[in-house]
Amino acid sequence: MKAAVVNEFKQSLAIQEIDVPQIKHGEVLVKIKACGVCHTDLHAAHGDWPVKPKLPLVPGHEGVGIVTEVGEGVTHIKIGDRVGVPWLYSACGQCEYCLSGKETLCESQQNSGYSVDGGYAEYCKADANYIVKIPDQLTYEEAAPIFCAGVTTYKALKVSGVKPGEWVAIYGVGGLGHVAVQYAKAMGMNVVAVDLGEEKLQLAKELGADLVVNPGEEDPDQFIKARTNGVHGAVVTAVSKPAFQAAFQSVRRGGTCVLVGLPPEEMPIPIFDTVLGGISIIGSIVGTRKDLQEALEFAAAGKVKTIIEVQPLEKINEVFDRMVNGDINGRIVLSLED
Ligand code: 8ID
Ligand code: ZN
DSSP: OEEEEBOSTTSOOEEEEOOOOOOOTTEEEEEEEEEEOOHHHHHHHHTOSSSOOOSSBOOOSOEEEEEEEEOTTOOSOOTTOEEEEOSEEEOOSOSHHHHTTOGGGOTTOEEBTTTBOOSSBSEEEEEGGGOEEOOTTSOHHHHGGGGTHHHHHHHHHHHHTOOTTSEEEEEOOSHHHHHHHHHHHHTTOEEEEEOSOHHHHHHHHHTTOSEEEOTTTSOHHHHHHHHHSSEEEEEEOOSOHHHHHHHHHHEEEEEEEEEOOOOSSOOOOOHHHHHHHTOEEEEOOSOOHHHHHHHHHHHHTTSSOOOEEEEEGGGHHHHHHHHHTTOOSSEEEEEOOO
16 A cells, blocks of 8 residues: 655654554454645654654544454444544553543553554554544545544633633644634634744734734734733644743733743743642643544534645645645645545
8 A cells, every 4th residue: 555654753754555453353454535734644644753753654643434354352443434533542441541531641541643554545444443533524634633633622712721811822723723713712712823824814814813913013912012911821733942932921810821832942931930830831742532522513513613634645745845834724635535
């Protein structure tokens, strides 16, 4: 089968023929129709993080398609089902995290397109217990970004604790941020969107942002403090240390700063301001299967619409170059249709 493969960190991906995965007990084979390109895939291909992915690697954790084979022991998924294979490829199901609705913290988890091969290929195998069905209302291309960008930002907004009628700031209006703005509005929040790209701020406005600010032109935390007295929560999806610092500064007393973006850097936190302001700083990693089902329901109901540009798998290196340059509005989805 055809796949885009990382053979070495920081090198171009090779479009090459590899074997179709063999499925075992409890697994299914998915014929991939589309796969969103997340900035995490770029971090994986560059070996950016302390824990490295396997090599060679087929990236992709927004792979969606049709089930073509089911392994022994699989009872709730059948051939022909439309499913997506998210970042949480599998978890142990037995540890304190799995048992308490925090499966994304499982220490034995496997991750699609990182510790196991993902969706940048014609076929991908999956653990039947961790795939989620795609609602009929959504095309494959529309659904793909919900499997990471959607569920991740929906969950981060829940974690922020921001209530309807309160303010949230979304730092970074890329693949994640453009859906974050929509989930926040659908959840009744007032939204300030922050990005360096004017076209991204324009998109944020079209998607319902109440205020937008460009840190290249104005200090975002001062802009936000002047208009909202500080946001109740900030969700940082930008791949940039200054954005994390500005987000921290833009939160009002008692507010929450949710870290989502994963630049390989440290974030200096002023202890005094954190203590006196009662500020919470919290990391949020993707979402559970339940979060994902809910995130898909928002999309199926038309409350969240992924803004997508479809490109063939063969264009992946150009897509990564554009991602590095901040030259993508919304999400690029790789098509694997015949
Ligand atoms: O579960 C998680 N925590 C999770 C899930 C998925 C993705 C975390 N991530 C991480 C990715 O690994 C990546 O580090 O979230 C980050 C964003 O992923 P993405 O949305 O897929 O990336 P993108 O489409 O390139 O968007 C990034 C946006 O940030 C803006 C860019 O202009 C772009 O729109 N940005 C940057 I770079 N610097 C900025 C700044 N200083 C900024 N926006 C505001 N201020
Ligand atoms: Zn992702």
